[in-house]
Amino acid sequence: xxxxxxxxxxxxxxxxxxxxxxxxxxxxKEGANVQIxxxxxxxxxxxxxxxxxxxxxxxxxxxxxxRDGSWNSHVDMGIWADVLIxxxxxxxxxxxxxxxxxxxLLVTTYLSAKCPVFFAPAMDLDMYxxxxxxxxxxxxxxYGNIVIEPTQGELASxxxxxxxxxxxxxxxxxxxxxxxSNKPLQGKKAxxxxxxxxxxxxxxxxxxxxxxxxxxxxxxxxxxxxxxEVTLVMGPSQYKSEHPLVNQVNIVxxxxxxxxxxxxxxxxxxxxMSAAVADYKPSETAENKIKKKTDLMSLDLIKTQDTLAELxxxxxxxxxxxxxxxxxxxxxxxxxxxxxxxNLDFIVLNxxxxxxxxxxxxxxxxxxxxxxxxITSFDLKSKEEVAKDIVAxxxxxxxx
Ligand code: CTP
Numbered sequence: 001x002x003x004x005x006x007x008x009x010x011x012x013x014x015x016x017x018x019x020x021x022x023x024x025x026x027x028x029k030e031g032a033n034v035q036i037x038x039x040x041x042x043x044x045x046x047x048x049x050x051x052x053x054x055x056x057x058x059x060x061x062x063x064x065x066x067r068d069g070s071w072n073s074h075v076d077m078g079i080w081a082d083v084l085i086x087x088x089x090x091x092x093x094x095x096x097x098x099x100x101x102x103x104x105l106l107v108t109t110y111l112s113a114k115c116p117v118f119f120a121p122a123m124d125l126d127m128y129x130x131x132x133x134x135x136x137x138x139x140x141x142x143y144g145n146i147v148i149e150p151t152q153g154e155l156a157s158x159x160x161x162x163x164x165x166x167x168x169x170x171x172x173x174x175x176x177x178x179x180x181s182n183k184p185l186q187g188k189k190a191x192x193x194x195x196x197x198x199x200x201x202x203x204x205x206x207x208x209x210x211x212x213x214x215x216x217x218x219x220x221x222x223x224x225x226x227x228x229e230v231t232l233v234m235g236p237s238q239y240k241s242e243h244p245l246v247n248q249v250n251i252v253x254x255x256x257x258x259x260x261x262x263x264x265x266x267x268x269x270x271x272x273m274s275a276a277v278a279d280y281k282p283s284e285t286a287e288n289k290i291k292k293k294t295d296l297m298s299l300d301l302i303k304t305q306d307t308l309a310e311l312x313x314x315x316x317x318x319x320x321x322x323x324x325x326x327x328x329x330x331x332x333x334x335x336x337x338x339x340x341x342x343n344l345d346f347i348v349l350n351x352x353x354x355x356x357x358x359x360x361x362x363x364x365x366x367x368x369x370x371x372x373x374x375i376t377s378f379d380l381k382s383k384e385e386v387a388k389d390i391v392a393x394x395x396x397x398x399x400x
Contacts, residue, residue: 003031003244007115008081010106011051011059012093013041016122016165020043020046020087024054030176036060037108039093063105071259074105078112083175086110087148088122088165091128097145098136116178120148120171125161148174150332156255183227184395188230190270192220193261193307197254199281201299202290211276213237218387219272221248226391231264233257233371235275238306254278254304261307265314268392272322273308274348276359280304312343320345320398322390328352335369345397346370348390354380368393 007027011017020036027034036051036059043061046140057121060072078084086093091317093106097119102108110117119140128135128150150153151186194216197263198206217239220232221222224245232241232248235257238298254277265271280301290297308323315321323344325335328351335349347369361377366389378389 001030001176001244003028003242003365005032005179006080006082007034007175008077008109008170009034009036010056010084010086010089010093010110011036011038011042011044011046012086012088012106014088014090014122014165015040015045016088016120017042017045019165019168021050021054023085023087023171024051025365026168026172028056033057033289036076037077037082037106037109039090039104041090041107043303062103063108066390069168072105074108074112077109078114081113081115083115083178084110084113084117085116085120085171085175087120087171089119091121091127091130092131094119094121094136094140094256098139117145118148118175118178120165120172121150121163122165123150123163124155124157125159125163128163129161142352146174146178148224180227182287183225184399185223185270186227188228188269188398189231189267190220190223191231191233191261191268192216192223192271193233193257193275193277194220194237195237195239196280197235197257197304198252199254199278199304200252200285201282202286202288205287207278207281207301208236209267209276209278211235211237212240212359213275214362215274215364215383215386216274217241218383219274219390220248222384222387222391223270223272223394226395231260231268233260233264233275235277247398254281254307258305258307258310262314264312265311265319268319270320270322270398271311271315272390272394273311274324275307276326277307278304306342308344309342312341315343320394322346322348322394324348324350326350332367332369332375335367336373339369339371344371346393366390370397 034055035057048059096107148166152162153164195213196209196211198208220230221243224230224243230246283300283302325338327334331351335347339347349367364386367377369375
């Protein structure tokens with residue numbers, strides 16, 4: 001869930017700052033990127049070296065580093081972050097946040113953040129109880145910032161009461177939950193086919209194609225990013241998804257693909273068949289390597305099972321099905337035919353006439369034709385961005 005997410009942690013001067021290294025570790029263990037911004041006084045409570053070493057990025061305090069001339073842009077950090085966690089938030093930083101005072105890198109970064117902001121107050125009980133602090137917390141909540149309430153207990157002063165910063169594992173859990181609950185495909189299951197198939201002629205030869213599997217991998221990961229639990233049925237490919245919500249099933253032949261996809265589709269809400277499946281396979285596979293004996297050699301081929309057509313025929317009203325069409329001529333007409341024949345919700349058309357589209361490119365240029373005959377053409381984009389366009393259309397159609 002947190003893999004690849006950009007987590008910005010704003011540390012201010014409170015004794016609870018000594019717990020932030022643990023919070024950093026929790027995010028890093030999940031594969032998130034962590035950047036620390038800290039106030040001058042936070043450095044008295046936890047060393048920048050510790051936070052830099054654990055986060056893998058220099059912990060920043062100054063907008064400008066005089067030693068190497070580097071400029072630490074609060075604006076860039078604000079754009080980069082998927083979430084900002086102001087922890088601990090001292091009474092002073094809290095007051096600055098509430099009133100737009102921007103006299104250091106930490107609070108300018110807070111003001112620049114476009115992402116959700118969590119803040120975890122940490123101070124002595126009377127400071128926390130003071131009406132001005134209570135008012136500042138309310139102001140921040142009214143801006144949509146999410147308060148991580150301090151807990152009750154013994155404080156650094158020896159006094160007992162509310163003011164202890166929430167424990168790192170609880171802060172981590174809240175942020176994790178936030179990412180999980182905001183996903184439009186949360187609770188949905190999807191099956192995606194990707195890559196080529198290899199149809200064996202004999203033990204060493206096969207009929208295959210140039211598909212890399214990358215487009216399907218990007219679609220599977222984008223569906224997972226939006227919260228779906230994905231089964232990725234992948235033909236022979238160098239790619240392997242590491243996304244925690246993607247279960248990759250590696251197969252070889254069109255028959256394997258048919259079995260794995262039909263199996264997974266029964267319990268799926270969404271099917272996206274992007275694989276380049278062989279349409280024909282040798283009528284039989286020779287047991288031993290075929291020897292070259294004659295000048296002319298021919299192979300008997302038989303039709304493979306059409307996975308997409310099968311899913312279209314068993315699909316219920318609640319299931320959503322997307323197919324691909326790779327065409328070289330009469331593109332839109334051919335794709336419309338497939339859309340109808342295979343009972344799809346929409347079809348993604350790639351034309352081999354478009355430069356940079358289709359196999360062996362990191363880019364693709366697609367046209368989406370949906371069952372209402374609405375046609376949308378997209379520019380040439382990276383396959384990651386194309387996957388976002390396809391998944392955005394799935395999300396919007398499912399919700400309408
Ligand atoms: N497909 C499939 N199983 C097959 C063949 C194709 O699931 N045995 C799926 C592909 O994954 C793609 C779509 O069907 O989503 C279109 O495949 P394509 O081979 O282009 O279309 P066909 O219907 O086979 O038509 P034609 O060969 O005439 O282009």
